[in-house]
Amino acid sequence: MALKESEAIVLRTYPMREADLLVTLFTRLDGKVRGVARSAKKSRRRFGGALEPLTLVRAVYEDRERQELTRLDSCEVMDSPLTRQMTYPRLVALGHVAELLDEVLPDREANDALFRLTVSVLGALRGPEIWMPLTYFELWLTRLTGFLPDLSACVECGLDLEGEPAFYHALADGLMCVDHKRLASSRLSVDSRRWAVQMFRAPVAALSAEPWPKSVGEDLRKFLMQIVQRHLEKKLTTQPMLAKLD
Amino acid sequence: MSRFAEPMARLIEELKKLPGIGGKSAQRLAFHILRSSDDDAEALASAVRDLKAQLRLCSICNNITDVDPCSYCTNPTRNHRLVCVVEEPTNIAAIEKTKHFNGVYHVLHGTISPLHGVGPEHLRISNLTRRVDAGEVDEVILATNPTIEGEATASYLADALKKLRVKVTRIATGVPAGSDIEYTDEVTMHKAIEGRREL
Ligand SMILES: [Zn+2]
Ligand SMILES: [Zn+2]
Numbered sequence: 001m002a003l004k005e006s007e008a009i010v011l012r013t014y015p016m017r018e019a020d021l022l023v024t025l026f027t028r029l030d031g032k033v034r035g036v037a038r039s040a041k042k043s044r045r046r047f048g049g050a051l052e053p054l055t056l057v058r059a060v061y062e063d064r065e066r067q068e069l070t071r072l073d074s075c076e077v078m079d080s081p082l083t084r085q086m087t088y089p090r091l092v093a094l095g096h097v098a099e100l101l102d103e104v105l106p107d108r109e110a111n112d113a114l115f116r117l118t119v120s121v122l123g124a125l126r127g128p129e130i131w132m133p134l135t136y137f138e139l140w141l142t143r144l145t146g147f148l149p150d151l152s153a154c155v156e157c158g159l160d161l162e163g164e165p166a167f168y169h170a171l172a173d174g175l176m177c178v179d180h181k182r183l184a185s186s187r188l189s190v191d192s193r194r195w196a197v198q199m200f201r202a203p204v205a206a207l208s209a210e211p212w213p214k215s216v217g218e219d220l221r222k223f224l225m226q227i228v229q230r231h232l233e234k235k236l237t238t239q240p241m242l243a244k245l246d
Numbered sequence: 247m248s249r250f251a252e253p254m255a256r257l258i259e260e261l262k263k264l265p266g267i268g269g270k271s272a273q274r275l276a277f278h279i280l281r282s283s284d285d286d287a288e289a290l291a292s293a294v295r296d297l298k299a300q301l302r303l304c305s306i307c308n309n310i311t312d313v314d315p316c317s318y319c320t321n322p323t324r325n326h327r328l329v330c331v332v333e334e335p336t337n338i339a340a341i342e343k344t345k346h347f348n349g350v351y352h353v354l355h356g357t358i359s360p361l362h363g364v365g366p367e368h369l370r371i372s373n374l375t376r377r378v379d380a381g382e383v384d385e386v387i388l389a390t391n392p393t394i395e396g397e398a399t400a401s402y403l404a405d406a407l408k409k410l411r412v413k414v415t416r417i418a419t420g421v422p423a424g425s426d427i428e429y430t431d432e433v434t435m436h437k438a439i440e441g442r443r444e445l
Contacts, residue, residue, distance in 0.1 A: 012361060018266045048431030052394050053361070055433075080433045081394055088358060088366060091398035095360030237363045244365065 149174030
């Protein structure tokens with residue numbers, strides 16, 4: 001069987017049979033691919049630390065487009081989250097990135113923009129600061145998957161919301177002006193909308209300089225995850241864990 | 247409709263829940279049990295029943311035991327002021343094999359795992375912090391696995407335990423003994439250099 005090689009990000013692994021691991025990869029070439037890594041559970045020699053979630057690897061796998069599962073031949077580490085200190089907040093942040101990708105990506109559909117976004121955000125998540133890279137990732141992921149509504153105008157009347165109060169609601173398809181907000185809507189601050197504009201213009205590395213406490217952009221993240229969870233029709237496991245962090 | 251009689255179908259269903267046992271293996275095992283003597287079948291059934299009835303967690307260290315406290319926690323020749331924290335009871339055997347560790351243990355029964363919704367509040371650590379807080383411990387060795395979840399769990403425990411003013415150490419990770427560094431993966435090599443010691 002012919003082999004394929006692609007850069008890939010490990011999303012999750014599950015134990016399979018006695019000694020194997022079932023690995024979900026986000027490959028640059030083929031999008032989300034699931035493969036079996038033989039003997040990976042018993043002998044770490046073959047794959048080493050390469051199958052830890054959120055490791056950037058060079059993966060070699062069998063070219064089996066029509067089958068659900070491929071066989072993972074080898075994985076070479078290009079960048080591992082384990083080379084920096086792994087704290088609990090960092091683990092939750094990385095887990096959140098992995099869960100979002102695993103949920104929104106269809107099987108076998110390349111998405112180069114989303115792949116490059118993930119690589120750059122994983123780079124920003126090397127340090128102890130998690131909230132800016134996470135906000136950046138959620139914003140761009142929502143946009144690249146086509147879920148993000150226009151942030152500049154009221155979805156009901158088209159009013160320009162620049163400098164105006166804006167509101168969101170779990171059942172509304174976009175932002176609303178003060179006249180059209182629904183009962184029990186939440187406010188999306190002017191500051192957060194300005195951050196969003198900035199994030200669409202700059203790479204994540206350019207925004208890393210300023211300190212970002214959890215409170216910055218918190219309403220934006222809540223808004224974005226409400227949109228994503230509505231499209232997925234399910235709750236994310238990592239969402240309440242992030243909410244509990246300081 | 248099952249093609250087996252109800253008791254047979256039920257046993258196959260139960261066996262299939264075991265790790266590494268698929269439908270074919272479950273059938274094979276079920277028919278083996280059917281053909282075995284009444285005594286053998288009864289011995290198997292009672293071994294399964296006794297396992298659940300007689301084994302429990304040690305109230306001091308969470309190890310699986312038939313007597314509480316467990317044999318490590320009651321052994322007077324062991325150093326009870328040195329506690330090694332492991333993820334699973336099976337990890338104890340791996341450390342005991344070295345015959346060089348004379349302390350006692352604490353078993354977490356898992357790690358923090360965001361993708362499974364397991365946070366620090368789910369870890370079994372209250373009896374460990376109680377032991378440390380009571381001044382019964384000089385050093386805690388964190389021997390969780392060098393995976394992202396094991397490392398994050400160790401980091402979380404280190405922060406929590408240091409507040410109680412106890413020495414906290416982490417096991418070293420690095421190149422396996424008797425191997426060749428030429429074949430060591432980059433993550434392990436990185437850890438090995440990071441954890442180097444002066445000679
Ligand atoms: Zn309006
Ligand atoms: Zn014990």
